[in-house]
Amino acid sequence: MRGEALKGHLDLLLLAVLHRNPAHGYAVIEELRRLSGETFDLPEGTVYPALHRLERNGMIASRWSEESGRKRRIYELTPQGRKALEVYCDEWHRFADGVNSLLREVNVPCVA
Amino acid sequence: MRGEALKGHLDLLLLAVLHRNPAHGYAVIEELRRLSGETFDLPEGTVYPALHRLERNGMIASRWSEESGRKRRIYELTPQGRKALEVYCDEWHRFADGVNSLLREVNVPCVA
DNA sequence: ATTTGATACTATGCGATGCAATGTATATAA
DNA sequence: TTATATACATTGCATCGCATAGTATCAAAT
Structure with missing residues (x-):
C-alpha cells in the first residue's frame, strides 16, 4: 500500500477502530491491521502523532493505565x-462512489 | 469534498480520464467533474501541476494543438x-476494500 | 465598442500529512 | 543474557493539493 493513498483517510480509520473499543496506540495498530484484512500495517511514526493530533482536536481523550x-x-x-x-464516513462513501463511478465510466482495465 | 481525501489518488483519476480520451487540461477538469457525478470539481492549481508531474514522470505525453x-x-x-x-487501479480496490472491511467490522454508524 | 464571463495555460509558495529514523523502557521467552 | 515483542515519544523530510496570481483568447451581452 503506497503511503500517499492513506492521506486524508487516516483519521477515519483511527476513529473507526476506537469506535469499536477504547484502546492504546499499539493495540490500535494491531486492530487496524486485523480488521482491514492485513491491508493497513501502519508504522508507529504514523499512528502515534495522529492520535496526539486527534486528542489535541478534541476527537479522542486519553487516560493512563497500568x-x-x-x-x-x-x-x-x-x-x-x-x-x-x-x-468522515459519509465523506468516504461519497469519495469512493466518485472514484468508482469514474473508473466504471472510463472502463479502466484493472488487473483484478 | 475535503482536499486531503484526494491525496494519493489524483494520479489515478487523471490517468483514468485520459485513458478514456486524449484531452487538454481544461477538458480533463470538466470530464472529471462529469464522470464522477459532480463529485470531483478540481481547481486548475491542482490539475495543471499534476499533469506536468505526470508528464515529467513519463506517464503522459503532450502536444500543442491549435x-x-x-x-x-x-x-x-x-x-x-x-x-x-x-x-493504481488495483491499489485503489485494495485500499477501498480495506477501508470498507474496517467500517463493516466496527459497525460505524454512517449517516448515509 | 466595450465589458463580462468562460475558456485555457503557467508558476509560486503555504500548510498539512504520512512516515522514516531514532531513542527510551519493560515484559517475556530462548 | 540475549533477543524479541510490546509500548510510547519526537524530529525532520518529502510530497502533495490548492490558494493565489498572472497572462491571453473567444463569445456574448451591454
Whole structure:
C-alpha cells in the first residue's frame, strides 16, 4: 500500500477502530491491521502523532493505565469524535462512489 | 469534498480520464467533474501541476494543438502510463476494500 | 465598442500529512 | 543474557493539493 493513498483517510480509520473499543496506540495498530484484512500495517511514526493530533482536536481523550506493570495510554472517542466519525464516513462513501463511478465510466482495465 | 481525501489518488483519476480520451487540461477538469457525478470539481492549481508531474514522470505525453485559434496542450497516456493506471487501479480496490472491511467490522454508524 | 464571463495555460509558495529514523523502557521467552 | 515483542515519544523530510496570481483568447451581452 503506497503511503500517499492513506492521506486524508487516516483519521477515519483511527476513529473507526476506537469506535469499536477504547484502546492504546499499539493495540490500535494491531486492530487496524486485523480488521482491514492485513491491508493497513501502519508504522508507529504514523499512528502515534495522529492520535496526539486527534486528542489535541478534541476527537479522542486519553487516560493512563497500568496493568501488569505496563504503562499504556488508553484512547476513547469523545462525543465530538463520534460526530466526526459519521461525517468522515459519509465523506468516504461519497469519495469512493466518485472514484468508482469514474473508473466504471472510463472502463479502466484493472488487473483484478 | 475535503482536499486531503484526494491525496494519493489524483494520479489515478487523471490517468483514468485520459485513458478514456486524449484531452487538454481544461477538458480533463470538466470530464472529471462529469464522470464522477459532480463529485470531483478540481481547481486548475491542482490539475495543471499534476499533469506536468505526470508528464515529467513519463506517464503522459503532450502536444500543442491549435484549433479555432485556441492553443491547447493535448495529453495522452504513454504505454508506461497505461501500466501505471492498472497498478493504481488495483491499489485503489485494495485500499477501498480495506477501508470498507474496517467500517463493516466496527459497525460505524454512517449517516448515509 | 466595450465589458463580462468562460475558456485555457503557467508558476509560486503555504500548510498539512504520512512516515522514516531514532531513542527510551519493560515484559517475556530462548 | 540475549533477543524479541510490546509500548510510547519526537524530529525532520518529502510530497502533495490548492490558494493565489498572472497572462491571453473567444463569445456574448451591454
